[in-house]
Amino acid sequence: MTPENFIASKAVQALKSLYNADVEPSTLQVQVTRKEFEGDYTLVVFPLLRISHSTPDNTAKAIGDYLKAEVPEIEEFNVVKGFLNLSFSNLYWNELFGEVSGDPDFGRLPSTGKNIMVEFSSPNTNKPLHLGHIRNNLLGDSVSKLLRACGNNVITATLVNDRGVHICKSMLAWEMVGNGETPESSGKKGDHLVGDYYVAFNAIYKKEVDELIAKGMPKEEAEKEAPSLKKAHLMLVEWEKGDKAVRDLWAKMNGWVLSGFDETYKALGISFDKVYFESQTYILGKELVQKGLDSGAFVKDPDGSVWCDLTADGLDRKLLLRGDGTSVYITQDLGTAEKRFSEYKLDEHVYVVGDEQNYHFQVLKLILKKLGFAWADHIYHLSYGMVELPNGKMKSREGTVVDADDLIEQMYQTAKETSVESGKLTDLEDSEKEKLYHEIGLGALKYFIVKVDPKKTMLFNPKESIDFNGNTGPFIQYTHARIKSILRKADAQGINYSAATMKKDLSLTPKEIRIIKILNTFPAKVGEAGAALSPAIIANFAYELAKEFNQYYHETQILKEPDADLLAGRLVLISVVAQVLEKAMGILGIELPDRM
């Protein structure tokens, strides 16, 4: 039982005894006492005044007197305005810490039995991944881990957008100016190679448009009439017909891109349980449209196109099938959602997709409801903000994108430089050092992204790079390495410490109590973060714990403690800190090295 719940339940007894009032424990407000006040936890009594019919001070004092007299764990109290500050006994903290240290599953919530699919990443196979994708991937990955820690059965999925005009553009440019270039012949990573041809296409296209305009064609018309674009559309038609040459080229180039993506995913430490390809799913959903027509949920216009009218819900009319009977983007989404819910017996489905698609998901959900699917309410769009650069949005055409592979490499280099500069780790094998540099560089990147509330637009300044000091991944990694270092020394000195043999009445310093307090909030934080789908909550928790430890480290000579029981107790405490840091950072997908 958490201290908050403990106090709430005792306060209920107090209210019953003092005022003969029945109160739900969950309605009571208990919070950690702010540092500047005496006490451990604080009961806010303002909401109770209507029960006590008395002043805040008197009410708080009455409850405090009762708790001090009746509850052995509560040792002292004081009242400041309407705040009842309670102090627990040393014994209570020992017991509480015993619960934390003795539970190997601490921080993992009980199983819910729910199946949740998390779809994220979902890249286009016409250009390499950039910083925006990194935010998507890291969020998706950590949210999946978070939901697992919350006791759910999680299936990670991605939908590869491997079909469409944008893919044909790269293919066309490669045919026109590629001279048979391959990843092998050029030494380029496959996704970058194909991305280069996408850029090449746009250059060709722009030149054609300019020429048409120079000949007197209006801009809008020129943008539609440019020969290269027409060819690309033609190529898509050929693709849909199954033309062998087009399909072969398509398969070859997609293969290059996908193996490039695999490298990037590997570098990011990310994988998927299920990979969907749009080329295989884009047909889905048409039967659903027919079903909606039959039930009267949708309407057919004279030209044969099918629409869903959402004007009653404050939105517009939404196209579901074109006049020629072909499907649009949302048609497929309807179909895949239905397929996934039935195939995997999903209870929930989380889509990690940028906030530019908020409207799309609003519409998707509404249409699914109109189709009568009960699970429509269990679709959740985890909408995250764009990553902006100091001069605005990233634009591939203007060459202002921050490439994912470059960024990962840059983080690795910084980690290496910092480490070499510090002169530590000289005794390690080169391969171990390399592994460390990657873990630290990636830790900095992941933490930087994931500590920000998902829905906020975030800013990335390439010039300033990502910090390795302060509230960062490496700070937490460093803290963990420090703890491990102390524990190694303790082991070397043959000191025995284990949770099982720990004394139950150690005298704890205020700092130690604070650390126990923070440790104890971990399961609640996991639950809170899971409900909000926000790994940022876990990141902030880890930082708070790490910071607290570092202060403790500087004010306490842990290994110099002469009393054997106290020394063992301290070592157990810091080892638990290390374990909880590992669990928290594990949810964020960040490795914690033993040394750095």
Next chain:
RNA sequence: GGUCCCGUAGUUCAACGGAUAGAACGGAAGUUUCCUAAACUUUAAAUACAGGUUCGAUUCCUGUCGGGACUACCA
């Protein structure tokens, strides 16, 4: 026009409706005979504006002003 999101120190981020709005970076000043200085200590600096709801509002509501996204027979 319509739908939605966001405005907190110079900068990047925090704060279930709770106490004197927290951190970090950057700025200023310190701490290495001591378990890892990627650390620690001290210091200056912020809720866009105006109303409302109440014991109490950065948080909820309304309006104003700023920034952004979407509103394609593209995906």
